[in-house]
Amino acid sequence: MSNDNSNQAFMQVVSILTKLAGVSTGLVIISIFCGWKMQSAYLNDIGAPWVLNSLGTSFIAKQFSSYIVAFLFSSLFSFAFYSIGSFSIKSLRRLSLATLAIGVVFYSPIEYLFDMSLDIKYRLTATGVILIALSSGHTMAEVIARLAENKMQWDGYHFFLLFIVFWTFFYQTPEWVGRSKAALDMSAAESPLPSVMVKDGNEFDNIKLLFFDNNSFYLMSIDKENNKSFMVVNHEKIEAIKETP
Known part of the structure; x- marks a missing residue:
């Protein structure tokens, strides 16, 4: 039983x-x-x-x-x-x-x-x-x-x-x-994305951090003519991240 x-x-x-x-x-x-x-x-x-x-x-x-x-x-x-x-x-x-x-x-x-x-x-x-x-x-x-x-x-x-x-x-x-x-x-005036400084000099002006996944940081830059550029860097390439006020 x-x-x-x-x-x-x-x-x-x-x-x-x-x-x-x-x-x-x-x-x-x-x-x-x-x-x-x-x-x-x-x-x-x-x-x-x-x-x-x-x-x-x-x-x-x-x-x-x-x-x-x-x-x-x-x-x-x-x-x-x-x-x-x-x-x-x-x-x-x-x-x-x-x-x-x-x-x-x-x-x-x-x-x-x-x-x-x-x-x-x-x-x-x-x-x-x-x-x-x-x-x-x-x-x-x-x-x-x-x-x-x-x-x-x-x-x-x-x-x-x-x-x-x-x-x-x-x-x-x-x-x-x-x-x-x-x-x-994407808004130049209202974007809450933090700014990023990349080691060994920035390829882009006004670089923004879109997001990161594991050790990869996805970055975006928009120039005055609204042309967008993107790059993916390893976390070791990030010098500093500044939050948007």
């Missing part, structure tokens, strides 16, 4: 670990895809798409991670409130639609109605994407709740909701963030 209980406990633990491993693998794949979308849009807009192939997988996966965390947070807490009876399926849907509408307003119409700095536009875009992440989390909780009530029977509406989540959050919003960040970083 003791051996049977031990075997059952062991199999339950293995089952849980297998499911956790599957979820973790899925999240890593999603993070890489969204990070790739975001970084691809960013590099295309600044004029250096070739850089994407040289970036590490872990660097790319981290680019959109904060928004994915917001999505997971929303999904888990929304379903938790549904489980204890605080939310119904109808309230999850209403909450998702309301949050989505506000997020879209933050991202698009406000920018065209008011004259504002690129920094504010980027912040509004980031806020809008976080709201869309929360909306997508509410929708994901609705899918899980509907499946629970339908005894795990899928129908067309479930797939429609999943498509909305994938299309709006995982496919569209990384590009929005990447392009908005590129516009800010």
Whole structure:
């Protein structure tokens, strides 16, 4: 009897670990895809798409991670409130639609109605994407709740909701963030990029640090005619980095 209980406990633990491993693998794949979308849009807009192939997988996966965390947070807490009876399926849907509408307003119409700095536009875009992440989390909780009530029977509406989540959050919003960040970083007056001094003399004037991955520093220079130049140097070539005030 003791051996049977031990075997059952062991199999339950293995089952849980297998499911956790599957979820973790899925999240890593999603993070890489969204990070790739975001970084691809960013590099295309600044004029250096070739850089994407040289970036590490872990660097790319981290680019959109904060928004994915917001999505997971929303999904888990929304379903938790549904489980204890605080939310119904109808309230999850209403909450998702309301949050989505506000997020879209933050991202698009406000920018065209008011004259504002690129920094504010980027912040509004980031806020809008976080709201869309929360909306997508509410929708994901609705899918899980509907499946629970339908005894795990899928129908067309479930797939429609999943498509909305994938299309709006995982496919569209990384590009929005990447392009908005590129516009800010390329601005001569508002760019928050730190300045860099390279050892043995600077090849470029006004060198800016785009980002670094492992020991490689990706640098950009824009001259008075708005011509851009890029270079990749090892960390040993960096003399000093000065933050933008």
